[in-house]
Amino acid sequence: MWCVEIRDLSLVFGSQTLFEHLNWQLSSGKWSTLLGTSGVGKSTLLRTIAGLENEAITGGKIIYQAETKIAWMAQQDNLLPWLSLLDNVQLKAHLSGTKTSETCDKAYQMLVAVKMDKHLNKPCYQLSGGQRQRVALARVLMQEANLILLDEPFSALDAVTRHQLQDLTQELLDNKTVLLVTHDPFEAIRLSDQIFILKDQPISISAPIFPPKATQQAEVLGLQQRLLAELASGEI
Incomplete structure (x- = not known):
């Protein structure tokens, strides 16, 4: 079951086409992660799902399941x-x-x-x-809210604090639909049920990647190396 569906979405900032005929579904009740290098458009996609970029949309639409309520947590705490x-x-x-x-x-x-x-x-x-x-x-x-959008909320923290807050957030958001934006492959592997890699502009989104269990250390390290290589190569 999907929580949010993007259908044939196009989005333009000035002369720059960021999305073009983009199709994607966000699964309900899972932690999904958008992984990509800085500036690729991860946060813009998150903002678009939150309904904050409507003026830039030139085609397509975003469909939400009934009674979807969105909450946002950013890198800046904004207290x-x-x-x-x-x-x-x-x-x-x-x-x-x-x-x-x-x-x-x-x-x-x-x-x-x-x-x-x-x-x-x-x-x-x-x-x-x-x-x-x-x-x-x-x-x-x-x-x-039942849909939580996380825009790199752990990236400014030291390693120990980041690890602790990741665990706490995952515990407290259990059974909710969570979409995390990050540029850190290890964070994506550690927290996600499924990972999507964003590349290029206009943006393309990879097929879902399903991380192994944390106990399978060799597989975790192998996937981390693979994700780093794909981010560096520019290919999905």
């Missing part, structure tokens, strides 16, 4: 420094004037889930990069 952690998590309710004791309690539970409740009274500027991304993850959870 508002003048707000408390609770209000950053319940940002929509705060900005719309619909904040209640119930939304505050729910925001607190989301901070508990990401193990940030002990830092509740800290201002944002006192948080580490990993802690800030945990708050951003809590804000995603607060939205109760």
